[in-house]
Amino acid sequence: MASHRKPRTKVRTTTPAVGLTTAALASVTLLSTQSATAAPADPKPAVEEVQKKVDALYRQAGAATQEYNRAKAASTSQQTKVDTLLSDVAKRTEKINEARRALGSYAAAQYRNGGIGPAATFFLADNPQGYFDQSRLMDRATERQQRSVTEFRTQQASAAKKRAEAVKSLETLTETQATLASSKKDVQTKLTEARGLLSRLTAEEKARLAELERKKEAEAKEKAAKLAARQAAEAKERAEAEEKAREEASKESGGGSGTGSGTGTAPGSGSGSGTDSGYAAKAEKVLAFARAQIGKPYVWGASGPSSYDCSGLTQAAWREAGVTLPRTTWDQVEFGTRVATSDLKPGDLVFFYDDISHVGIYKGDGMMIHAPKPGANVREESIYYMPIYGSVRPA
Numbered sequence: 001m002a003s004h005r006k007p008r009t010k011v012r013t014t015t016p017a018v019g020l021t022t023a024a025l026a027s028v029t030l031l032s033t034q035s036a037t038a039a040p041a042d043p044k045p046a047v048e049e050v051q052k053k054v055d056a057l058y059r060q061a062g063a064a065t066q067e068y069n070r071a072k073a074a075s076t077s078q079q080t081k082v083d084t085l086l087s088d089v090a091k092r093t094e095k096i097n098e099a100r101r102a103l104g105s106y107a108a109a110q111y112r113n114g115g116i117g118p119a120a121t122f123f124l125a126d127n128p129q130g131y132f133d134q135s136r137l138m139d140r141a142t143e144r145q146q147r148s149v150t151e152f153r154t155q156q157a158s159a160a161k162k163r164a165e166a167v168k169s170l171e172t173l174t175e176t177q178a179t180l181a182s183s184k185k186d187v188q189t190k191l192t193e194a195r196g197l198l199s200r201l202t203a204e205e206k207a208r209l210a211e212l213e214r215k216k217e218a219e220a221k222e223k224a225a226k227l228a229a230r231q232a233a234e235a236k237e238r239a240e241a242e243e244k245a246r247e248e249a250s251k252e253s254g255g256g257s258g259t260g261s262g263t264g265t266a267p268g269s270g271s272g273s274g275t276d277s278g279y280a281a282k283a284e285k286v287l288a289f290a291r292a293q294i295g296k297p298y299v300w301g302a303s304g305p306s307s308y309d310c311s312g313l314t315q316a317a318w319r320e321a322g323v324t325l326p327r328t329t330w331d332q333v334e335f336g337t338r339v340a341t342s343d344l345k346p347g348d349l350v351f352f353y354d355d356i357s358h359v360g361i362y363k364g365d366g367m368m369i370h371a372p373k374p375g376a377n378v379r380e381e382s383i384y385y386m387p388i389y390g391s392v393r394p395a
Contacts, residue, residue, distance in 0.1 A: 047201070047205050047208045047209050047212065048212065050197055050198075050201065050205075050209065051209055051212055051213075053194075053197055054194045054197055054198060057190045057191070057193055057194040057197075058190075058191075058194055058373045058374065059353055059355070059357055059358075060190050061186075061187050061190035061191050061194070061300065061373075061374070062300075062310070062353075062357035062358055062373070063355050063357040064183055064186040064187040064190060065183075065187055065300040065301060065309055065357075066311065066328045066329050066330060066357055067179075067183040067186070068180060068183035068184055068186075068187060068300070068301055069301060069309070069311060069312075069327045069328045070327065070328045070330070070331075071176055071177075071179040071180040071183055072180055072301065072327075073326075073327045073328075074176045075173065075176045075177055075180055078169060078172055078173040078176055079173060081169050082166060082169045082170055082173055085162055085165050085166040085169055086166055088162050089159060089162045089163050089166055092155055092158055092159035092162060093159055095151075095155045095159075096152065096155045096156055096159055099151050099152035099155055100152060184301075187300055187301075191300075191374055194374075216385065217381075217382070217385065219384075220381070220382035220383075220384040220385040221366075221382045223366065223382065223384035224365065224366025224367055224382035224383060224384055225365075225366065226366075227341070227342070227365075227366035227383075227384075228364075228365035228366045230342065231342070231344075231365075234342075279345070279347065279393070279395060280345075280346075280347075282321035282322070282323065282347065282395050283321070283345065283346045283347025283348075284346075284347075285320045285321040286317045286318055286320060286321050286347045286361060287317075287346055287347060287361065287363055287369070288320075289316070289317045289320040290313065290317045290361050290363075290369040290378075291369065293308065293313060293316075293317075293369075293378045294369065294377070294378050294379060294380070295377050295378060295379075296308060296371075296377060296378050297376075297377050297378075298310075298371040298372055298373055298374055298375070298376050298377065298378070299374075300374065303315060303316055303327070304316045308371040308378060309371055310329065310358050310359050310360065310370055310371045310372075311327060311328055311329045311332060311359055312327075312371070313361070313369075313370065313371045313378060314332060314349055314359050314360075314361055315327060315332070317361055318394055318395075321347075321395070323394055323395050325394060329351060329356050329357060329358065329359045330356055332349060332351075332359060332392070332394075333349075333351050333356055333359075333389075333390065333392055335392060335394055336349075336392045336393050336394040336395065337392065337393045338390060338391065338392055338393075339391050339392065339393050340391070341383075341388060341391060344362045344383075344391055345362070345364075345393070346362060346363055346364045347361065347362065347393075347394075348361075348362040348391050348392065348393050348394075349361060349362070349391060349392045349393075349394060350362050350368055350383050350388060350391045351388070351389040351390055351391065351392070352386040352387060352388060352389055353386065353387060353389060354387075354389065356389050358370070358386060360381070360383065362383065362391070363380065366382055366383055366384065367380050367381065367382055367383065368380070368381060368382075368383050
């Protein structure tokens with residue numbers, strides 16, 4: 001008897017699924033291994049490192065600014081020279097044209113006369129005396145022609161020389177303008193990099209950076225206070241020594257003979273005080289001007305009146321006292337008399353960094369007025385905020 005039971009359906013195994021799962025696990029393992037062995041990302045620089053980097057970039061931008069200032073001053077001077085030469089060439093060319101016209105008129109007159117020789121002219125003359133009179137006139141005319149020819153040649157040679165000078169000056173101007181453009185690009189590159197570093201700081205890092213700046217300023221002010229105290233003590237000692245000398249001179253004057261009594265007190269005192277008072281009067285004008293600029297922005301390449309870079313401010317301030325300083329820090333440091341930091345007086349110029357890329361005006365008590373850097377305004381600050389290179393007394 002046949003069976004009526006339905007045959008069982010064979011259940012197929014899921015071997016392919018198992019294989020897929022194994023492949024997926026292998027892929028995950030491989031990715032994990034690659035992630036573990038991949039090079040770690042560069043760590044973010046510390047705030048202190050950012051501060052050093054930004055300060056270095058600002059200093060480099062300051063040096064590039066001085067290069068720009070030098071090129072700009074040279075370009076302006078060269079442009080004036082070129083304009084003068086071109087104007088001179090134009091005037092000499094006009095003189096050449098005048099001489100050429102004069103020679104042309106002589107040539108035309110000679111052509112109209114037909115170039116008759118002197119013998120024929122003598123025989124054709126109404127009388128011998130008339131011929132000799134006419135001959136003398138012709139000789140004088142010939143002399144004028146010769147002078148015209150000489151003048152023409154002289155003007156032609158002179159114009160050629162001036163034209164060559166103008167061409168050479170134009171070449172120099174082109175080179176200077178290229179340096180100007182290169183310096184400008186260098187400044188902009190440095191400042192862009194510095195701004196980029198600062199813009200990537202978090203709010204917490206910016207607060208930390210501000211704290212580092214405050215600490216740096218406090219340390220600089222402390223050094224300035226020590227210098228002020230030392231200068232005050234030295235000034236007191238000098239005043240006491242001078243007073244003592246006057247008292248002793250007064251005693252000698254009262255008790256000695258009348259012959260030499262008045263000569264001992266004067267040596268060296270009159271000329272020195274006169275010089276000091278003259279410089280002090282100029283320095284007062286310089287500092288009055290500098291104080292009036294406090295709060296105006298630093299702008300590289302600017303020399304006033306609405307903004308300044310460091311050497312633009314010092315140049316403008318000393319101009320108020322009737323002293324013309326060069327444009328760059330590199331030239332200003334060579335102007336006047338070098339003085340030690342301990343001997344600084346108000347109005348002196350203080351220069352900073354080994355590359356002499358910054359300058360400020362000493363106001364006394366270890367403090368200065370200066371245009372610091374991009375993003376900052378003209379302000380008072382300790383001279384110890386930056387490493388001092390040296391100081392100069394301009395007048």
